[in-house]
Every structure is written in C-alpha cells, then in structure tokens.
Amino acid sequence: MAERRFGEVILAVQDISLSFGGVKALTSVSFEIREHEIRAIIGPNGAGKSSMLNVINGFYHPQEGSITYKGVTRSRMHPHHAASHGIARTFQNIALFRGMSTLDNIMTGRVHKMKANVLMQALYWPARREEVENREFVEHIIDFLEIQAIRKTPVGRLPYGMQKRVELGRALAAEPDLLLLDEPMAGMNLEEKEDMCRFVLDVTEEFGTTIALIEHDMGVVMDISDRVVVLDYGEKLADGVPAEVREDQAVVDAYLGVAHD
Amino acid sequence: MIYREAGQFKTSYPADRAIFPIVQDRYFVAAIALAAFVAVPLLASEYWLVTIMLPFLVLSLAAIGLNILTGYAGLLSLGTGGFMACGAFAAYKLSTAFPELHIIGVFALSGVITAGVGVVFGIPSLRIKGFYLAVATLASQFFLVWLFNKLPWFTNYSPSGVISAPPRALFGDVFVTGSSATPEAKYLFALTAVCVLALLAKNMVRGNIGRKWMAIRDMDIAAEIIGIPMLRTKLLAFAISSFYIGVAGAMWAFIYTSSVEALAFGIERSFQVLFIIIIGGLGSILGSFLGAAFIVLLPILLSNAPQLIGLQIPVDMVTHLEFMIFGALIILFLIVEPHGLARLWSIAKEKLRLWPFPH
Numbered sequence A: 001m002a003e004r005r006f007g008e009v010i011l012a013v014q015d016i017s018l019s020f021g022g023v024k025a026l027t028s029v030s031f032e033i034r035e036h037e038i039r040a041i042i043g044p045n046g047a048g049k050s051s052m053l054n055v056i057n058g059f060y061h062p063q064e065g066s067i068t069y070k071g072v073t074r075s076r077m078h079p080h081h082a083a084s085h086g087i088a089r090t091f092q093n094i095a096l097f098r099g100m101s102t103l104d105n106i107m108t109g110r111v112h113k114m115k116a117n118v119l120m121q122a123l124y125w126p127a128r129r130e131e132v133e134n135r136e137f138v139e140h141i142i143d144f145l146e147i148q149a150i151r152k153t154p155v156g157r158l159p160y161g162m163q164k165r166v167e168l169g170r171a172l173a174a175e176p177d178l179l180l181l182d183e184p185m186a187g188m189n190l191e192e193k194e195d196m197c198r199f200v201l202d203v204t205e206e207f208g209t210t211i212a213l214i215e216h217d218m219g220v221v222m223d224i225s226d227r228v229v230v231l232d233y234g235e236k237l238a239d240g241v242p243a244e245v246r247e248d249q250a251v252v253d254a255y256l257g258v259a260h261d
Numbered sequence B: 001m002i003y004r005e006a007g008q009f010k011t012s013y014p015a016d017r018a019i020f021p022i023v024q025d026r027y028f029v030a031a032i033a034l035a036a037f038v039a040v041p042l043l044a045s046e047y048w049l050v051t052i053m054l055p056f057l058v059l060s061l062a063a064i065g066l067n068i069l070t071g072y073a074g075l076l077s078l079g080t081g082g083f084m085a086c087g088a089f090a091a092y093k094l095s096t097a098f099p100e101l102h103i104i105g106v107f108a109l110s111g112v113i114t115a116g117v118g119v120v121f122g123i124p125s126l127r128i129k130g131f132y133l134a135v136a137t138l139a140s141q142f143f144l145v146w147l148f149n150k151l152p153w154f155t156n157y158s159p160s161g162v163i164s165a166p167p168r169a170l171f172g173d174v175f176v177t178g179s180s181a182t183p184e185a186k187y188l189f190a191l192t193a194v195c196v197l198a199l200l201a202k203n204m205v206r207g208n209i210g211r212k213w214m215a216i217r218d219m220d221i222a223a224e225i226i227g228i229p230m231l232r233t234k235l236l237a238f239a240i241s242s243f244y245i246g247v248a249g250a251m252w253a254f255i256y257t258s259s260v261e262a263l264a265f266g267i268e269r270s271f272q273v274l275f276i277i278i279i280g281g282l283g284s285i286l287g288s289f290l291g292a293a294f295i296v297l298l299p300i301l302l303s304n305a306p307q308l309i310g311l312q313i314p315v316d317m318v319t320h321l322e323f324m325i326f327g328a329l330i331i332l333f334l335i336v337e338p339h340g341l342a343r344l345w346s347i348a349k350e351k352l353r354l355w356p357f358p359h
Helices: A049-056 A079-084 A102-108 A118-122 A125-144 A160-173 A190-207 A218-224 A242-247 A249-256 B023-043 B046-072 B080-097 B103-126 B131-150 B183-205 B208-218 B220-226 B230-256 B267-280 B285-308 B315-336 B340-352
Strands: A009-020 A023-034 A038-042 A064-069 A072-074 A087-089 A178-182 A210-214 A227-232 A235-240 B162-164 B169-171 B259-261
Touching: A009 A049, A009 A210, A023 A049, A023 A064, A023 A210, A023 A227, A023 A235, A038 A049, A038 A190, A038 A218, A049 A178, A049 A210, A079 A087, A079 B220, A087 A160, A102 A125, A102 A160, A102 B208, A118 A125, A118 B183, A118 B208, A125 A160, A125 A190, A160 A178, A160 A190, A190 A210, A190 A218, A218 A242, A227 A242, A227 A249, A235 A242, A235 A249, A242 A249, B023 B046, B023 B183, B046 B080, B046 B183, B046 B208, B046 B230, B046 B267, B046 B285, B080 B103, B080 B131, B080 B162, B080 B230, B080 B267, B103 B131, B103 B169, B103 B230, B131 B267, B183 B208, B183 B230, B183 B285, B208 B220, B208 B230, B220 B230, B230 B259, B267 B285, B267 B315, B267 B340, B285 B315, B285 B340
Parallel strands: A038 A210, A038 A227, A087 A178, A178 A210
Antiparallel strands: A009 A023, A009 A064, A064 A072, A227 A235, B162 B259
C-alpha cells in the first residue's frame, strides 16, 4: 500500500471524562485524529470505546474535557452540529430505517444537502432538480459499495452483512470529513470482513475521508489502521502505530490478564 | 403476463421515481380517474353520491392526514375527531365572519388554523411516544370537542349548538355548499380537492420530508445522529397532518352533512379514521382510499346483504348483526394481513406479473 500523507489534526479530544451516575465510562482520555488517517480505537469489552464515539458526535455530553474539531474547541458537541459539520457514523447494532428501501436509506444520509422546503416538495417540480442531483450522488455510492441489485429492497429483508454495507453507504452519503465506524465487521464471516476492509481502505483513498473505527478483530485492526489508541476501563493505555501498540506491556496485560503471585 | 414491465426501461431518475412507473398502472389510473370524474356523476344516483361517495372522499382525506402522522412519521394520534371539529368550526366562523371569502379560501384557511392547533398539541411528541403520545392526543380530542360544545361563540350563539353551512358558490351560480348545491357539484368539488391534496401528499412522502418522517418512525436515534431535527420534523408532521384533517373536517361539515354539531366529531370519529388507515395500510396514500372505501361500503353491503339473498330479518337484528360481522371482519383482516389492503394490492400486482403462467 502506498504511503498516505496525513494532514492536520482534524479532531482532538482533551481530558474527556464521562460518567453515568457512579459508573465512570471515560477518565481523562486524550488523543487526536489526523486528516486522512484510519484511527482504530480498541480495548476489551466495556472499555469505553463506544462511549468515546458517542462523545465525539455529541450523543453523550462529557462532564469534563473539551473537543477540538476543525480548529474550534468546545466542551461538548451536539448531534445536529456534528452531522452538519461533516461527522457521520455507523452503529454497533445496525440502526438502519428498516421500513425503507436501500436507496431511501442512503438518500436520507443526504438530508444536509437538500434545501427544498416542504411546499416545493409537495409541488414536486421545484424540488425535482435537487432530488435528481442527490440521487446521482447516491447512485455513485451504490456503485462504489456494489449494492446495485438491492437498490429497491426494504433493508429489513437484507442479510446482516448487506445491512452493514448499506449503513456504511448511508454514512458516506453525507460526504463526511470524519467517519466514525462502530464495529463495522462485527459478526461477519471472513469474506464479508475482507469486503468491508476493502471498502474502508477505498473510502480513505478515493474520498480522503478520515476514519475512526472500533474493532475487535485484531488482525483487521493491525492490517488497516494507521494508528491505534487502546482504552481499558475508561482510561487510555496506549497510543501509537500498530507495531508499537502490539508490543506494549500494558496492552498485552489488559488483553491477556496479569499473573498474580 | 398482463402486468409485466418487460421492455419498459427507465432512462432517467425522474422516470424511475414516478408515482406510477409502469405503463399498465398509468392506464389503470387514467381509467379510474375517467370513471370518477365522468361516469360517476352521470350514472350514480343521488343516494350513491351523497351517502357513499361524499363520506368516502372526506374520510379518505382525513385518513391521508392521519397516515402522514401515524403511518409515515410513526406518531400515534387519537385526536383526529378533535382536529376535524377544529376544521369544521374554523370554516364556519370564517365563512360567517367574512362572507365574501371564497370557499376555497375558507377550506384552506381552516386547514391552516387546524395545522396551528395541531402543532400546539404536537409539542409533547418530542418527549413522549407510542401509547403515551396517543393518550396526550386523546386529551386534545376531548378538549377540542368540549370547547366547541361549551363556548357558544363558535356556533354563533346557536341555541342547539348546530352549525349549518352557508351557501357558497365555486364560481357564478355553481353552488358547492348550502341547500341549493347539487350532489353532482358537491361531489366533483370534493373529488377534485381530494385528488389534488392526495397528489401533494404523495409528493411529500416520496420526497426528502417523507424520508425524514420515515427515518424518525423507523429509528429515531439514528435519525437524530444523521442530523434530522427532531422537533421541527415532528411538528411539521403534526402541522401537515392537521391541515389535511382540518380540511376534511370542514368538508365534512360543509359538503357532506351541511349541518353538524361538535359531538359528531367525537372519539368514534378518531377511531373510525384510525381503523381506516390500519385496514387500508399504514404508510400508504393508496391505503387511505382503500381503507375508507372498506369502512364506508362494508356496513352498507352488510345491511343490504340479507335482502339480496332473500332472507327476511328484522331491522334491529340486521343492525346488531352488522356490528358483529363488522367487528369480526376487522379482527380477521388484521390477523390475515396486518399490513392492510395496500399490501394485498401490491401482492396482487406481484402475482399478476406472472399470471397465468407458473414462472
């Protein structure tokens, strides 16, 4: 793989602490994500990985710390603001709109690009051009993800692997600058995982999208990510390129356990 | 065989997202439109026009309104009757206070007023959903009917609490409301209004706003993270739904019954419209029409059925039987096809692609 050039820091979290009542989900976690990189967040179950993603896109509000996104520092994000400023995500448990077709699901990802008001849409013709332009973009994504055949199928009827792919498509439709993937390969067989890895790598190469992903398959993480941050019990254990992290004693201890004498 | 899209290629995105993408569908719809606009007014008796076609059209419109809210946006409402009353009384106050206002303006404005009321009662929907929201809208149902019943200002101090539609002409001396309006004029006016509004509704639900509504219905958290503004989109669903229901209420009072009291828009009306969309199909504009036809026609069919097969049954017995059979049919129907008549229709279309060949 050709060496990609990483740009400026697109997102930095500083000293983020998040707790739910007495449960501390994250304790003073800091790391940064650079443009065009694939940044993996790993850690054992309950380490606070999904909470971290939820903090980044504003679904959870941390009690302490700040988030710097595209040079603007805030104490917390709002989902609406995050979405309209180029953060898109997929979910651990697929959160597609089950009653809608693949096409409509991906079209919904483009709500921010569509400006026609309700009256214009009701009259059809004033909103037609916008609808067609966005449809063209969505068809590119459908081609990119190789899901042409299921364009009109309600997503509730699709197999699991396809649903994951449609969800990636919905996130890509927003033309995000930062894409958050919460376990994109969970529950997949080897072939599906290889497909998904290919899509993730192609996304950064073709669109230059920055990706933060949570994944449990260490083979996948070590292969495709540029840098890895390791969380355990809500604290940051290690941060660095995959080879470093793999050798880190604290990380090995967290995953394999420590012998108690 | 007869319903095959073979050889019909779409070469543009507009063609692909047409309402009736298949040629056979377009012929079918043209035939239905021709029958509705030409054959029915010429051939149907006054009884058919006034007691079957008018309530069918008005209830279809109300059902489209409720379907936008419940079927598309997934917000359960039991306040349909109250919002219909709101539309009816708004139309009455508008047409008596401003006699020179055109009847189309009266209907449109009463829809707008109902939309405003709907938005106010829709505010709780940001916090609550499902059955709890249904109970909150139930409050609006009882409050609105109580209000129109108790405050004599709404009925222009009529001692009986009944409002009568003043005669209004569409143009010249073509009256569409009041005692001098012919059933044909009323029917054609209602049909045109319902067709236009149904087309607008269809355009909304297949457009961006329809996708936003369905996104909130199917997975509200994901919709919020994508960046769909919750409050605005939900309130818009309430506003547009209430607009349709308000116009339907105004048409009920002015075109169908001509004189009406607030109690005609009781909780039974809310349930009637809810049954229409459940039987017709949630999240389907076509289903609103099919469900309304089912609800309006079935009781008439049931009450006439004994005579048709030569049975002599006492009238009160017929009424009781009608209730029992009607209830049983609804239950049976929901078990056999929970997605409503619209789903049956699409299954039939799927089957017709092959019929009469096995493959």
